[in-house]
Amino acid sequence: MLKYILKRLGYMILTLFIVASITFFMMKLMPGTPFSNQDKLSAAQLKIMNEQYGLNKPIWQQYLIYLGNLLHGDFGTSFQFSNQPVLSLITSRLKPSLLIGSQAMIIGSLLGILLGAVAAINKNNWIDSLATFVSIVGISVPSFVLGVLLQFFIAFKWHMFPIAGFDNWQASVLPSLALAVSPLAQTARFMRTEMVDVLNSDYIELSKAKGNTRWQTVVKHTLRNSLIPVITILGPLTANILTGSLVVENIFSIPGIGEQFVKSIMTNDYPTIMGLTIFYALMFMVMLLITDILYSLIDPRIRLTNDKEEN
């Protein structure tokens, strides 16, 4: 187990290194310079700017410097946002994103589990069809369409929650809801499939034969066993929420990392784009690792091996 985790950590570092390198060279290929949208800089001024940010050195030197700095946790300095270090730019915007993301994750997975379970218990009748339809709609409707609709009806027309901004907790409700729907739908679909499987297994028959009530059978034997595989979709759900946040944060003007990422793209702010890409990759990989470890801890039938993907 420990060996496995260490090996995974090793791969994670390797992957991060490759991601960092690829994004670095991609940024160098990017058309436009970070100073092109400021009005009229003279050649001398441009030269000073390039020197200050180390952009006059050959690319391989810039690359080595960048990697060296990364090892010290230095993601460079933002070109656009008042010369802030990228790392502090990210950390200062982490809180709103984390709050909304975790709220969305909790609402989405809990309601999804409930919906999936209800669908599985009522397999093949109208409740099941309704639940299936709800989850298809949830998967299909993009979070930004949903975000705009929520903003229009609930905030603008009915004044139930703030339209935008991040002044108080209430402001986080609508963006969380917009982000939660897709995880909800995915969890519900997955849960339903798993639970239908479990409901067909022998030990459920035994539980019924023992004279347990339907409720006891479901709660004691079915629900717990179907929940275990649901853990595996935590990874994809995280990716979903991370990317969804890019646009939902923009719609609701949340000062989070998603909004920052889009802003940086618009302003050719390479260091911030690179820093955030690495950050996103790191978050995603950590989540996948946690998922795998959790899974093996909860379900003793799963043994983490080094060549996991081979079987």
Add this chain to the structure above:
Amino acid sequence: MEDVKITANSFEKVQADQTADQEKISAPSLTFFQDAVRRLRKNKIAVISFFTLIIIAVIAFASPILAPRDPNAQNPDYANLPPRIANTNIPGFRGEIKNAAGIVTNPYETNNVPKDRTYILGTDYLGRDLFSRVLYGTRLSLIIAVIATLVDLLIGLPYGIISGWKGGKVDTFMQRIIEIISSVPNLIVVILLLLVLKPGLSSIIIAIAFSSWVTMARLIRAQTLQLKEQEYVLASLTLGESPFKIAMKHLIPNLSSTIIIQTMFSIPSAIFFEAFLSFIGIGIPAPNASLGTLLSDGQKAFRFLPYQMWYPALILCILMIAFNLFADGLRDAFDPKSE
């Protein structure tokens, strides 16, 4: 009690060919595909989704004929007009708009628009006809999604087959590459690619295809691993068939159901990617309309001119739902074990 008399007449002669009739297989023998289509046709939801998609696609591709105006022609005099259908009184199509205070105005009258000039879905902030733009936009979104999915298939299929077929070190190496790509959320990969490539249609297609072939390659590889253990592949190898021919003759036909199902799931995700990219402003360059750019334009004025967003959003949702439902139906039809 009466005696039952059994005479020769009580018996009936069995015709010789009657037994042969019983032995006959009454149902026509179906190929795998015919059988799948038969199952698919029983699935009402899938059939409805299929025809919805066909109707939307036909209308979208007929947009050069159907569109009443040039989708990119600007007309500042007639900007932000709400939907109106001439000589009717359908709510929402009267050319009226309610502002935040609840006062209803008719911009057609205030702007002195001629009586016979109507915009079915209104106009946007540059006075462009939204109905034409929605038609052309749907067409563009569909074209992007379908081509991106085909490119994704073109990369993913050979990649998966080679990886699964070669096995060993080649496989491990190819799988590592896949792992690295998939360790960054898909959308981030698309955005980074789009930043590097020149803005335009082909870049969007490449970026979307590049990030979605991974799933296809994974599925194909897993199936190839199973298929290459089959006896007929061994027989073919023994007879000296080249790996390329085996792939074409034995692997791809057996992979076809996986390919079809995964393709149907890739199209809606490509539609989503395009809409997303255009929505945050790095997708289709202006002035072209796609569902994403229409949504993005509509969202800016959504509070006061909500009609500009309704219709693109509606079409996008219907497309996504129909594709997903149809793909679901296809999966059940091709893989009866799944349900």
